[in-house]
Amino acid sequence: MKRPRLRKASKRLSCHKRYKIQKKIREHHRKVRREAKKRGRKKPKKDPSVPGAAPFKEALLREAEQRRQRLEELQQKQKLDRQKELEKRRKLDAKKNAAKIEEQTEGTEPTKSEANTKEVLHKKSKKSLHSELEKVIEASDVILEVLDARDPMGCRCPQLEQAITCSGGDKKLVLVLNKIDLVPKENLEKWLDCLKKEFPTVAFKSSTLTTDRTMREHFSRKRARIDLSRNTECFGSECLLKLLQEHCRTQDKAIQVGLVGFPNVGKSSIINSIKKNRVCNAGLGRGLTKCMQVVRIDKKMKMLDSPSIVADRANSTLTLALRSIIDDGRSGSIDVVEAVDAVLNHCSKQQVMMFYSIPDFRNTEEFLTLLAQKRGMLKKGGVPDIENIAKLLLSDWTGAKISYHSQPPGSQMLPPYLTEDKIAEMQKGFNLKKLEEENNTTVQALKYPSPASSIVFQSAGMTNGKIQENKVVGEASQWESLETSEEEEEDDFMETDEQDSMAEEEEEEEEDVKEESKIGMTRKAELGKQQARQATSENKLAESGCDSSLSLSLDKSAGEDDAYDFNTDYV
Template sequence: AELRKASKRLSCHKRYKIQKKIREHHRKVRKEAKKRGHKKPKKDPGIPSAAPFKEELLREAEQRKQRLEELKQKQKLNRQKEHERKRKLEAKKNAATIKEKAEGKESAGKSKGKTKKLLNKNSKKSFCRELIKVLEASDVVLEVLDARDPMGCRCPQLEQAVTCSGGNKKLLLVLNKIDLVPKDNVEKWLNYLKKEFPTVAFKSATMMKEKTMEQVTKRHGRVDFSETSQYFGSKCLLKLLQEYGKTQDKAIQVGVVGFPNVGKSSIINSLKGKRACNVGLTRGVTKSMQTVHLDKQTKMLDSPSIIADPSNSALTLALRSVIDPEGSDSADVLEGVNAIISHCSKQQVMMHYNIPDFRNPEEFLSLLAQKRGMLKKGGVPDIENVAKLVLCDWTG
């Protein structure tokens, strides 16, 4: 049952009591006023009729009254003029401040636009600009190739730009990630690539000491790094660069270029012996040219990734890590995954992901989503997120 609101009506006893108290209060106030002797102001009796020069006095009083009125009127006009002048000054000041704010906003908008353009380091134009900077500043260019797909990682336009630059620029191929392919394949690729340009096999360190690690090891003793932190090929590459540096009269600058995720920054870290450049599994960690001094005669220049032409096939773009699983459109990710699965051996894919036979890439993605528990509302397979996961597996 709903509770009723309390009534505002008063009983007669209570109402009469309140009225009585009010009357007593008023009586008390009147009594106190009488005690204080509250007097009414006396009325001006004026000039008696029998007084001599009454008319003259009255005329003088009238004139005095008029003068006072005129003075008051003049003061009032002066006050109004002063107020008007102040109001106009304030209006001018307000207009000036509004104008300044508008100009400031315009200039801020322009500067923001400029800074946005400058700060948009993820744009393709910015990457290309930084890459050109590295190529122009370098005496030796290291083109980093992924040992799993060396020909797919080569950029003929870049190689042509280096060889036809007119200067004394040298191009050196670095076959990275050799631990991910059989030894026979590495040897065959080295023999094939050496016919065109000098080639060095390399395995970057996957776990690097931080810059402050040397101090930590001194204080806390030996730090046990895993076997994966060992790298291969750095001595050979350093020897080549040092020998070339001796032939020059100046310190050489070595530019490191290549497609996304081929291990450009990791190679510099391996040569330096500590973490000098930021590295990550995702593409585009390096956004601008970075300079790392190996020694007095050798300076390494880390560069952003080579930007592949979007008109290439979906398979090419996917395998070269051009399609970003997080930043790209879901349709592009699905197209890239479909291209990869269509060109792979079905048996190997089934063994790798431990799933049953499938007829097409769409069925493969739905089976994998069910196996990994990646389902939407109503048990519908989350195809988009599974596609991102597969793309990361194949390009990472």
């Protein structure tokens, strides 16, 4: 019998068909990969795991498991912290809204007592920053006034210098000319010659990239091949340390050295450079340091970082633009666009155009628009973000990059509070000859921008600061209570709680400023009055020198309440 034949369909294909199918598959895979890339999702890396033949495999796996658990716990903790923070902020907002609604429903002018309490609150919050600075001045034996080498005169505060030189105690004032890498060499030498006639002056270049332990680990893991030597190198720290240590030896006691100055001059960076570690919070933002921080340098020396001096509102627009803290679209009491306008009006337009690679512009708004477009800082619908670009430009001018320089005054006149005797008193105990030699070595060691590439800038002169009078110079009675434990001070930053309370205080301050404007005093009128008051007080200062009564703070409130009398408090 014939077996029935099973007919199986053949799988054979023509080559043409087979290649066509393979091509389709390849195209499909490519498409899937492209789409995944667009969505930014990469294929998760396969865990290679520990090979079976590896010694101590068990121990390794256990360790990995423990690490994973620790990470999870940390993430959980961070999540909880974030939630707490949010809750806190929400409560604060709710409080504010409730207060606003209350005011609206009442619809009446605040009563006199309310206004008074607000005024008191406003002063209190301002005082918190002041008092931190005063603590530093009070506790210091040597005060380093940090100046930005690009505008040294603009960084000097006559109120501070006067308070220290007229203190009658043995506090010393030393000028530290920081950021010398951003000015031409000839200009730096001129400024050193000019400043050393008044106070001992140290030329300094901070390292702008000081790393803490975690950052170092990060860099070593990433095996960064970028040359960071320019940023990490510091010049002048040896000179400064030698000067202070020698002074320490002549005094035969341990000393505290306070660093004071206007925002962003580099106070924290100097301490970080000396410690070769990121022990203080430093960065581009103005007013990062909010409270005093003690850093131990050696057995006999401690350095105190301080919050910046608050610039008086009666200062010129240019001064406020560069020396006050930028907040909420305002720099001091002026708008950020006004501030940029003042800066641009005090330097060469051609050089600014070259530096920012911007074509000719008619006014500051146009300049900011062009710059925003160039840097892609646009809001919804392609509208240039003028406010933020203005803020960015202002922080450029006090930050770490732009090279500009101002000229020292042609004929050097001593400020009224400085006499030859006072100068000699301030210089006593320092080896000035050695300081000059060390400064020369620092100057020779650095690379500088050429005069042609550095923007020429016209300084507005010294900046009036607000310093609370009767606390500035006195016995260091609170010193013991202020000092943090040595282990803590080495690497601890400001407590977050403290920062929170400061932030709340600042918010209160802002609100109060708004209230002031509600009450109806126009800013221009106020400025006019303040300038008149400043002129009269300067006249007084010129007439009577140090011994006369002098108001340190030139604004209205200070004029009335904080009038300072050296006769009663200092002499």
